[in-house]
Amino acid sequence: MSTTVSPPRAGKPQPEGPAGGPVTLSGKPVTWKTPVMLSALALVALVFFGFMGPRQTASFGISTGSDFFQLPALQVDAFVAGLVLATIMAGLAAYSVYLKTKGRPTPGWAAIVFTVLFVAAFLIWVVGGARTPNISLAGLIAGSLTLAVPLVFGSLSGVLCERVGVVNIAIEGQLLGGAFTAAIVATVTQNPFIGLLAAAVAGALVSMVLAVFSIKYLVNQIIVGVVLNVLVSGVTGFLFSTVMQADKAKFNAPPGLEVIAIPVLSGIPIIGPILFRQSLVGYLMYVAVIAVWIGLFKTRWGLRVRAVGEHPQAADTLGINVNLTRFWNVTLGGAVAGIGGSFFTLVAIDSFTKEISGGRGFIALAALIFGRWNPIGAFFAALLFGFADNLQSIVTIIGTPVPSQFMAMLPYLVTVLAVAGLVGRSRGPAASGIPYVKG
Template identity: 60%
Template structure:
């Protein structure tokens, strides 16, 4: 929902010639974000404040084995519910004023609103469950684990779309990586061979996307959807005919072991997250940092962004537009393949049909919410990972929330974020547009 208003951009008056016509500029006001703020604030008032159980929610931060001991956080549900509701109401008013003044809500405002709402929901639901203690550090660490494939997928989306190619095929790249990692790892007995096979499989799916969308100018969204269906059908067929018949030989891959860094891993909260990870976990942090530096601090990144914004101008100054797009799409597929390998080489003991469960599309939502920035996409993927982990943890606690709602929580968060919290978000101007060299 948006409105457009025309306002004067300056006085333009001349003492000698008299008043001159004032130039006009248009402000497109996007109301979806403040409206979403208002709806969620009303929900907070009814549920978190008026519907509070009156009990206290206790969150444990550290364990006895940690190097630094932090006392438990005890949050009374009624005061916390009212405080969070008032803060959300203040952000809603600020969002309305911001849209009236500048047309949109800054990204940090949406992020702050999301964090406050999640905190209010967590306090309310834990207090209503009347449990003794929730290990908050474990909840956050579990969110990081579940967000690993989302982060790899979102990095693939950022890398591809920054070059002007919409990567709808992330789901297929993840699934192909998971399948080939399981089969190759099982046959060879090598976890590294499985990872390499996943990288190659993701790149092959991307090669098809690149050839059809860049060389033959087929609609990029259609090609991506077709590739997702193709990979899902092919892996399901091979699972039924090959893996199920001899799972011990073809579907029992080895696993990456966690590499725990002594002392640092004992630091509360950040220790298990940063210093007790598998190779893929550490590689995830390196890829996010490398992509951010590469895209915004190097000549290569400047060329990639130029191709994604204005390919004709980039071609004019000597940048090979088609080659840049080919290379970026292939690299994106390789990164997504690594995310697929996480499913079978870290998170699960075997491959199963459609085990990615739509996470490629959630990764695309993280790209949009993160505004095509590797750091922003990283934190957006963490939000979706946290929602997924909350689904499992809160179901165990026996909360008053229906199990059906808990099952759809990650996807509901995705819809709310993309439809309401993201505000005005402009991707690369040439994304989805084929380039024909004249």
């Protein structure tokens, strides 16, 4: 009985990129950027969080006094935990390098797990080395969310604008205009809800100026956005000095929006303060994120919006009014940013001050890029920036050996890394920033 042995099957040839390297199925070249970045961060984690880690026990409080049941604090040996987490990160980095040698990209889950582990190791390292090595984890997360609220609204504004092809650099001005208008209108009417509505109108008006000049008159969108930021800053600063300070009780003492705690649900540890113990603006933030995501990806309106941002000529051919769609989307984005600005004066602080937005409009732009022009992604990116901002305040209180200057610049360092593309390559809508002329 004879046996036929078939020849070995030839391996499927690996597609090559422009430089002869392998590419993914989508045609994008597989680069060394992610493996090198993960390896460098893993080395930093091994040295600082592991071998040079503190020899104390870090304590993380999970429950707050208002929770209807209490959970014990989480006790962690800072040295052991840092070493274990750093080792896992090193393993993920080695896995990324291995995949690159095989011409395969690093999967998204690996980058996400690595980021979570790095943040956890950094937090344990900071708290474990403090004079008072204990921190309220529930308070840290809730505070991070509070600081992220205007960033989320600002990044949603950017998503709505850039999805139709308009770069919204004026988010800072929209936040500032919303904060100023909310303060003065709420003070005059003694009604914070009217102030909230006025903030949305103010943000929309700023956006309409951006839309008119960039869409109708084809002025460079970046230049118009920068000019609007300077203009709103100057106008609000002038009115603050000449009107608000002259009679603070009459023009700059707005009634605040109270925190609304949902019975029972607000008492759940960690989750309760985040989801069920918020101001009206906080609840609107969740509604806005879900509504924008559903609108963009699950409705006919969203399909038209994305078509305008990706290929306006094709959208025009199908009967979509490109410039009108852009105009109304930019206006809607401004209204969303204006609501975010009202958070400063109706929730966080009880009055308006000069430059109260503090550059958060530009951080919202970074969250937009970090979140890959997706409402959900932008939301979580804004939370990361809010976490970095809140952490630098807390570690100063507990007496960490990390220089306070470094912790103060941490949110902006994360912003630079995000904009530089070190968190992965992001591609915005193809027609973003390009004016459309019919014909």
